[in-house]
Amino acid sequence: MLRTIVSALFCLMLGPLALSQPADAPRYALVIGNSNYQQTGWQLPNPARDAQLMADTLSTVGFTVDLVIDGTEDEMETAFAAHGARLKAAGASAVGLIYYAGHGVQSQGLNYLVPVDANARSEQDIWRQAPRLGDALRYVEHAGNAVNFVILDACRDNPLPSATRSAAGGLAEVKPARGLLISYSTAPGYVAYDGEGRHSTFAVALSDTIQQQNLIAEQVFKRVADRVNQSTNGLQTPFYNSGLTGADFCFAGCNGGAAPQPVPVTSTSRLPPHGARTSAARSAGDTPGTPASEDIAPGFTEVSTLLRRAAFTAAAAGGSIEERTFRDCTDCPEMVAIPGGEFLMGSPESEAERKDNEGPQWRATLAPFAASATEITWAQLDACIADGGCAGNKAAQETRSQQWQQPGLPVINITWVEAMAYVDWLNTRVEGEPYRLLSEAEWEYAARAGTRTPFHTGETLSDQQANFNAGRIYNNGPKGSWPRRPMPAGYYPANGFGLHEMHGNVAEWVADCSVRSYLGRFGAASVYDEQGCRSRAVRGGSWEKIPSYVRSAFRDAFPDTGRDDGIGFRVARDGE
Secondary structure, three states: OOOOOEEEEEEEEEOOOOOOOOOOEEEEEEEEEEEOOOOOOOOOOOHHHHHHHHHHHHHHHOOOOEEEEEEOOOHHHHEEEEEEHHHHOOOOOEEEEEEEEEEEEOHHHHHEEOOOOOOOOOOHHHHHHHEEHHHHHHHHHHHOOEEEEEOOOOOOOOOOOHHHHHOOOOOOOOOOOOOOEEEOOOOOOOOOOOOOOOOOOOHHHHHHHOOOOEEEEHHHHHHHHHHHHOOOOOOOOOEEEEEOOOOOOEOOOOOOOOOOOOOOOOEOOOOOOOOOHHHHOOOOOOOOOOOOOHHHHOOOOOHHHHHHHHHHHHHHHHOOOOHHOOOOOOOOOOEEOOOOOEEEEOOOOOOOOOOHHHOEEEEEEOOOOEEOOOEEEEEHHHHHOOOOOOOOOOOOOOOOOOOHHHOOOOOOOHHHHHHHHHHHHHHHHHOOOEEEEOOOOHHHHHHHOOOOEEEOOOOOOOOOOOOOOOOOOOOOOOOOOOOOOOOOOOOOOOOOOOOOOEEEOOOOEEEEEOOEEEEOOOOOOOOOOOOOOOOOEEOOOOOOOOOOOOOOEEEEEEEEEEOOEEEOOOOOEEOO
């Protein structure tokens, strides 16, 4: 998730324009406007209003818009990651757009976007407090959707003292990738004007032009440049850099076709934690079709009981993931009901790079249960701490960087004992004590989601499907890149049971003591525990592991009070 340092409407349009875009292709926009900076002298009058204008405009041409006003560093990082996850979930035909208005800073040829809670007095502060623009673009690149735009109108001034700057003003030019169009409110290295009225000159021109039918994207930005240049008597000339390929894309419709239907804007001045069920949070990869958090009162309610029962009924009947998703309370993680069944646990001797502790295979029977759709996040752990639970939790202090502790990222460096404390807290929020860690058998059953192959994806795994060391290949599968750090919960596609990141990202504590083999196991699966157990099973592998270590059958163990930056957890709860 990304931090931001930008000084005017930073109008960036990101994305590959593919072949002629279907009229019904999903369109998603993230619009951010930062005006109310906390640092003295940094306030900007127009970005928040410009962002609202652009959000309304984009909604009229068919974009589902998440609008963030006065975003903090954490909120902006969460929003960028959420936007990327939403595009990835929408598929290759989706159209994405990012619009940023606020302070923007160039340092040593790199662009930074400034959040409202920045306290930067030097270039070095910028490096620490804000990510590079390129980090935001990586989320979109990873989504792999067909059409994206990034619009930057953020070059009005540099808020840092002149003695600390490496550039006189403006933003550095970003070389576009194939299918990516980046639009700047002014030419790279130059300063844009905020406008004499309620909106910047660039925002007004873009809003008017983008709603005109039969204008392809390049024509839109060319006409905006001409209009702004004329309005400012040549003092400001917008600039765009296009890598678009294929057929044309028209914001308001091409060739006299039906104009896109308007979509309501989701507006917030503060993004909710990843676990909250609001329209903004759904963009982070939450499953659609379940009630928003405002429909579920804090704590246990009759509404949540009905939803849970309906989810387990749907699971037993083979219903969709949407029908099987529920949440017991506002602070509770999103859960997915999983039908009971029977499966062959462990790996066959023929499986490539199999370990001895993965056998002998045995046929396990499981009752229905639910598992959290994603690994537990820092936002969810923080809710526990803020409520007086999770006393003494030191996971944050033991994690190397605050960048690895963003709200939507999975918790790491948490001990098994601390994970159990979170479970205990969850059980204070609901009736009874249904929450727990998954058993080792439940974990593998959930990870496989009905498959018998090394991964739920088949015989191979790619860097588009999971977060692991994709520089190594398995079963002659594809070789890829890996981010060398945890990625946001829900970032990668879910398996057949609706669970994300069962392979890689962070390994997950389970309830069982670690044992050397499955010798003697048969029948109904249960947690294997023993008095004085100090070594617990860990499943799934992590972001730093090679592919054979993130297989469904792979088993690992770790001391119950030990910490590792590749270990987190997810939770389970009993069925109905």
